[in-house]
Each structure stands twice: as C-alpha cells, then as structure tokens.
Amino acid sequence: MTANYPIMLRLEGKIVVVVGGGKVAERKVAGLLGKGARVHVISPEVTEELRRLVSEGMIVWLQKSFSENDMKEAFMIFAATNDEELNRLVKNSASEHQLVTVADDPEGSDFHVPSHLQRGRLSIAISTGGASPTLAGKIRKQLEEQFDDSYEAYLEFLFKTRQWILKEVGDSSLKRKLLTAIVTPRFLSNENRDEEFRRLYEELM
Numbered sequence: 001m002t003a004n005y006p007i008m009l010r011l012e013g014k015i016v017v018v019v020g021g022g023k024v025a026e027r028k029v030a031g032l033l034g035k036g037a038r039v040h041v042i043s044p045e046v047t048e049e050l051r052r053l054v055s056e057g058m059i060v061w062l063q064k065s066f067s068e069n070d071m072k073e074a075f076m077i078f079a080a081t082n083d084e085e086l087n088r089l090v091k092n093s094a095s096e097h098q099l100v101t102v103a104d105d106p107e108g109s110d111f112h113v114p115s116h117l118q119r120g121r122l123s124i125a126i127s128t129g130g131a132s133p134t135l136a137g138k139i140r141k142q143l144e145e146q147f148d149d150s151y152e153a154y155l156e157f158l159f160k161t162r163q164w165i166l167k168e169v170g171d172s173s174l175k176r177k178l179l180t181a182i183v184t185p186r187f188l189s190n191e192n193r194d195e196e197f198r199r200l201y202e203e204l205m
C-alpha cells in the first residue's frame with residue numbers, strides 16, 4: 001500500500017463541487033462550511049438540511065443531473081451519488097489537476113476526508129486510509145476528551161507569546177528555554193497565563 005500525504009488545505013474562494021445531495025453529500029458539505037469555499041451541489045434532489053443551506057445562501061444548488069460542464073471550474077470534487085457508475089464517470093470526467101474523492105471508492109480517490117477536531121488554531125485530523133471511518137470517529141472522540149475546549153484559549157496564548165518571543169528575545173538559548181517552557185502544564189491550566197509568562201521571563205532573564 002502506498003502511504004497518503006497529509007496536508008491542511010486552504011479553500012478560500014475555491015469552487016468545490018459536490019455531486020449528489022443525499023446523506024453523504026450533506027455530511028461532506030457540513031465539513032466544508034466556514035472554510036471559505038464556494039460550494040456547488042449538483043443533484044436533482046437534496047436533503048432538507050441542504051435545502052436550508054441553499055435558502056440561507058450558504059451553498060449553491062444546481063437542481064439537475066450531473067454533466068461534465070458542471071465541474072469545469074472546480075478545484076475539488078466530491079462524487080457522492082448513490083450510483084456507482086455515475087460516481088466513476090465523475091472521476092473519469094475530471095482533469096488530472098482536479099482533486100476528486102469518490103464516496104464509494106476509497107482506492108480510486110485522490111484524497112480521503114479525515115475525521116477532524118478543531119480547537120481554535122489546533123487542528124487534529126485522523127485517517128484510517130479507508131479501513132474504518134468508524135475507528136477514525138472513535139479516535140476523534142477520545143482525542144476530544146484529551147484536547148478539551150480549554151485548548152482554544154491556550155493556543156491563542158501560545159501564538160501571541162511565541163510571536164513576542166521571536167520578535168523581542170535576541171539570545172537564542174533564552175529563546176529556546178521560553179519556547180519550551182510555555183508548552184508545559186504550568187501554562188496549559190493557568191487562568192493568568194500572561195502574568196505567569198512575565199514571571200517566567202523574569203526568572204530566566
């Protein structure tokens with residue numbers, strides 16, 4: 001088996017085409033919301049939830065059967081109909097430069113959607129390479145407990161404080177000590193991180 005290459009994609013302004021409007025399409029669309037993508041759903045029928053998103057202007061629905069022209073501008077394509085042959089046609093109609101995932105053919109897909117959890121700037125993705133999406137979901141739930149909501153504020157502190165250290169601290173040994181110290185329990189579970197950082201800085205200076 002050839003290993004997959006994991007990346008975090010930025011979809012701002014990109015057109016993402018979802019062919020099919022059923023339960024799977026609905027889940028994939030849910031994962032795309034808030035990522036800046038322009039989502040186009042191509043399907044004669046869509047679920048109630050997808051209709052709601054259309055009426056709120058969150059996604060565009062082309063109420064029709066799939067044709068090749070529908071995906072000319074697409075950066076990324078989800079073939080998610082309940083028709084195996086049609087899903088394969090979608091894959092074969094795409095250019096080599098378009099990323100296509102086929103809902104019922106992991107081996108024939110360019111990428112898989114991983115299970116995912118987000119805590120502000122922290123993003124954790126889990127993939128089983130198509131072996132068991134259920135296991136991926138189970139691991140996500142375990143990680144959601146380990147990395148709880150408090151990580152969002154902690155990551156903001158790390159971001160801001162790291163930027164400050166990189167800009168203000170010239171001495172490379174002190175810089176390394178500070179960057180290591182902020183990633184310890186002393187800062188993870190602390191209400192007054194900024195104050196604690198000032199104390200640490202004075203200790204190490």
Ligand SMILES: C[C@@]1(CC(=O)O)C2=NC(=C\c3[nH]c(c(CCC(=O)O)c3CC(=O)O)Cc3[nH]c(c(CC(=O)O)c3CCC(=O)O)/C=C3\N/C(=C\2)[C@@H](CCC(=O)O)[C@]3(C)CC(=O)O)/[C@H]1CCC(=O)O
Nearest residue numbers: 103104106112113114115127128129130131133134136137
């Ligand atoms: C992670 C997640 C993301 C998302 O969908 O956003 C996701 N599937 C999720 C759930 C889920 N999917 C299925 C079940 C029913 C139980 C079961 O079959 O296990 C459940 C469980 C549920 O519903 O809870 C059925 C299923 N899935 C695929 C097939 C086709 C096949 O295997 O041939 C079939 C059989 C269809 C049939 O019955 O014929 C294929 C794919 N599903 C993937 C992703 C990609 C591989 C990811 C990986 O392996 O890591 C891949 C390859 C392609 C892709 O879609 O990108 C999301 C978990 C969210 C979470 O809980 O966090």
Ligand SMILES: NC(=O)c1ccc[n+]([C@@H]2O[C@H](COP(=O)([O-])OP(=O)(O)OC[C@H]3O[C@@H](n4cnc5c(N)ncnc54)[C@H](O)[C@@H]3O)[C@@H](O)[C@H]2O)c1
Nearest residue numbers: 020021022023024025042043045065066080081082103104
């Ligand atoms: N990848 C995954 O995570 C995953 C999970 C479960 C199931 N699946 C597979 O995904 C497929 C879809 O499952 P589902 O539960 O969403 O099915 P569904 O029956 O709920 O939806 C199918 C959708 O395809 C649309 N469709 C049918 N013909 C079309 C055409 N010619 N052009 C455009 N749209 C068309 C229908 O209107 C409908 O909206 C199945 O093959 C299933 O095996 C994948």
